[in-house]
Amino acid sequence: MDMTFAEKILAKYAKLKGVTPGQIVTVKPDHLLTHDNTAAIIQKIKPDLEQYGIYSKSLPIIALDHVIPAASEKTAANHKTIRDFVKKYQIENFFDIGNGVCHQLVIEKGLALPGKLILGSDSHTCSYGAIGAFSSGIDRTEAASILLTGETWLKVPKSIKINLNGKLKLGVLAKDVILHIIGDISSSGADYCSVEHHGDLDQFSIDDRFVITNMGVEMGAKNSVFFVDNITKKYLASIGVSSSSYESIYPDENALYIKKLNYNLLEIVPVVSCPHTVDNVKPVSDVAGLEIQQCLIGTCTNGRFSDLKVAAGILKGKKINKNVRLLILPASKDVLENALKAGIIEILVRAGGTLLPPGCGPCLGAHQGVLAPGERCLSTSNRNFKGRMGCNEAEIYLASPATVAASCLYGKITDPREVMK
Amino acid sequence: MKVWKYGDNIDTDMLFPGKYVYTISKSEEIKPHLLEDLDPLFSKNVKEGDIIFAGKNFGCGSSREQPVVGLKAVGIKAVVAESFARIFYRSAINQGFILIECPDAVDAYSEGSEVKIDFENGKISIGNKIFSFPKLPKEILEIRNAGGLLEYTHSKLKNKHKK
Numbered sequence: 001m002d003m004t005f006a007e008k009i010l011a012k013y014a015k016l017k018g019v020t021p022g023q024i025v026t027v028k029p030d031h032l033l034t035h036d037n038t039a040a041i042i043q044k045i046k047p048d049l050e051q052y053g054i055y056s057k058s059l060p061i062i063a064l065d066h067v068i069p070a071a072s073e074k075t076a077a078n079h080k081t082i083r084d085f086v087k088k089y090q091i092e093n094f095f096d097i098g099n100g101v102c103h104q105l106v107i108e109k110g111l112a113l114p115g116k117l118i119l120g121s122d123s124h125t126c127s128y129g130a131i132g133a134f135s136s137g138i139d140r141t142e143a144a145s146i147l148l149t150g151e152t153w154l155k156v157p158k159s160i161k162i163n164l165n166g167k168l169k170l171g172v173l174a175k176d177v178i179l180h181i182i183g184d185i186s187s188s189g190a191d192y193c194s195v196e197h198h199g200d201l202d203q204f205s206i207d208d209r210f211v212i213t214n215m216g217v218e219m220g221a222k223n224s225v226f227f228v229d230n231i232t233k234k235y236l237a238s239i240g241v242s243s244s245s246y247e248s249i250y251p252d253e254n255a256l257y258i259k260k261l262n263y264n265l266l267e268i269v270p271v272v273s274c275p276h277t278v279d280n281v282k283p284v285s286d287v288a289g290l291e292i293q294q295c296l297i298g299t300c301t302n303g304r305f306s307d308l309k310v311a312a313g314i315l316k317g318k319k320i321n322k323n324v325r326l327l328i329l330p331a332s333k334d335v336l337e338n339a340l341k342a343g344i345i346e347i348l349v350r351a352g353g354t355l356l357p358p359g360c361g362p363c364l365g366a367h368q369g370v371l372a373p374g375e376r377c378l379s380t381s382n383r384n385f386k387g388r389m390g391c392n393e394a395e396i397y398l399a400s401p402a403t404v405a406a407s408c409l410y411g412k413i414t415d416p417r418e419v420m421k
Numbered sequence: 422m423k424v425w426k427y428g429d430n431i432d433t434d435m436l437f438p439g440k441y442v443y444t445i446s447k448s449e450e451i452k453p454h455l456l457e458d459l460d461p462l463f464s465k466n467v468k469e470g471d472i473i474f475a476g477k478n479f480g481c482g483s484s485r486e487q488p489v490v491g492l493k494a495v496g497i498k499a500v501v502a503e504s505f506a507r508i509f510y511r512s513a514i515n516q517g518f519i520l521i522e523c524p525d526a527v528d529a530y531s532e533g534s535e536v537k538i539d540f541e542n543g544k545i546s547i548g549n550k551i552f553s554f555p556k557l558p559k560e561i562l563e564i565r566n567a568g569g570l571l572e573y574t575h576s577k578l579k580n581k582h583k584k
Contacts, residue, residue: 024558024560024561036443037442037443040446043446044571045571045574048571048574048575048578051578052578052582066442066443067443072444074443074444075443075444078443120484121484122483122484123482123483123484123508125484137484137508138484138508138511139484139485139486139489139508139511139512139515140484140486141486141512141515141516141569141570141571142511142512142515142570144571144574145515145570145571145573145574148574148578149574149577149578153560153561187430187478187481188429188430188477188478188481188504188506191478191504191506191507192507217508220478220481220506220507222507277430277432279430364439364440364442364483365434365438365439365440366439366440366442366443370440383432383434383482383483385432385433385434385435385482386432386434386435386458386459387434387435387438387439387440387457387458388434388439390438390439390440392438392457392458
């Protein structure tokens with residue numbers, strides 16, 4: 001029986017010959033990702049932790065990224081609890097503040113590899129399909145249980161095949177592609193499903209694929225994946241991963257999909273996701289001219305070197321509009337270092353940008369750029385829910401780094417093609 | 422018993438704002454902020470035994486368990502929706518909280534309809550109409566019957582170490 005990517009990998013981890021959608025399997029993930037929420041997670045299982053210990057010290061990946069540096073005594077105390085836990089249990093993969101957003105670190109440090117299974121108590125854990133892993137988000141309680149036992153159950157998902165054909169035009173980025181898809185199939189269009197990407201994928205770098213898989217959860221997907229190709233192999237080699245350390249898994253030719261979606265990339269234009277749902281997607285031209293007070297370029301969705309480079313290309317030698325604040329949020333320390341070396345940070349700061357430490361920044365609304373009532377923010381992040389950036393009377397629009405950079409020049413939502421000609 | 426009715430895509434920020442996520446995790450502290458940005462009257466007036474009806478994709482967004490912990494703590498008997506987002510759905514299982522996926526029941530409900538839920542047999546009645554909803558698979562019922570995932574895990578570990 002031909003199988004999809006999700007069926008193959010879950011069969012492998014369940015040690016079964018084959019599995020079918022809807023089947024419940026028990027799996028042992030290669031890694032369990034947690035972040036600032038680790039403090040709450042270990043609090044839940046204190047007596048069991050003391051009695052039985054953790055399943056293995058190589059299982060957890062812990063990154064402090066959500067509210068860093070600590071914004072209050074309470075967050076500082078949480079960070080301390082986590083550092084003490086890491087020491088006590090000799091956790092092998094711990095990233096303290098300033099290293100970056102957890103998802104970026106998991107990929108950059110080679111912790112997610114093709115054919116691996118990773119679960120994490122963060123919804124954007126689905127990002128690692130960018131390099132051919134199966135990864136999915138779970139909650140804190142489940143993370144606590146896996147920390148103790150090393151295993152959990154998963155329901156084998158149905159699969160959706162997305163064909164991306166043709167070539168993107170200048171000024172249209174991976175972010176526009178995924179927002180276009182979500183706008184098309186809705187925020188629940190891939191609920192419970194595994195999403196596979198097929199088609200003309202040579203034009204999508206690992207950074208681009210990361211943008212697309214990262215936002216899989218915004219259409220309800222369980223996981224979202226690009227299959228290993230030369231681009232994946234080159235990337236992994238560049239971070240020192242040898243090809244013998246991973247297994248590339250591909251779907252069978254006659255695997256069954258519940259939906260096949262075809263997109264002609266040539267027809268996709270720069271888009272913006274409007275308040276307050278990610279699927280409220282419109283062409284930039286429909287909302288062009290709308291005044292904005294804050295711009296954010298960064299996060300786990302668009303805080304990589306290539307994103308900052310696109311923005312610098314637009315902002316080089318220019319100044320942002322005086323009515324707008326531009327926040328620059330590199331996804332990791334490595335990204336920041338590379339952008340510093342390439343002169344990109346200098347360009348962005350000279351243009352008027354404020355540099356934030358690598359992490360989640362204002363995306364989750366706890367600090368570093370909370371909005372005021374009546375304000376409008378144009379952001380490269382992944383969610384525009386009401387109240388997301390800390391204020392329920394503010395509006396968040398989502399777009400590509402090119403659209404955000406072009407817009408901060410004018411203080412108004414602007415089509416990036418106007419400045420990229 | 423009151424029914425609280427909401428629409429599609431009720432996200433985790435509406436259920437419990439992100440600004441509190443890293444400072445509040447205890448149920449007593451969660452309660453006053455539940456549905457704060459969606460319906461400020463909810464936390465003031467919700468009573469033990471109330472039910473929530475909603476549209477598609479309830480609980481979409483973050484991995485955030487304060488909404489489930491809070492809804493359970495204020496005594497919400499069940500959330501009946503057309504569909505749920507998956508992390509929220511798993512979270513409910515882990516907390517032993519009941520979600521009912523039944524689009525027909527949501528469709529049939531109008532203000533004032535009498536609602537009765539028979540969990541054992543997977544039936545929900547709206548006025549005089551009765552609808553079935555799928556029962557949870559055996560493996561998952563075991564978690565719920567144990568009182569939640571941590572209780573289930575605790576007894577599993579205990580048994581394993583006895584051997």
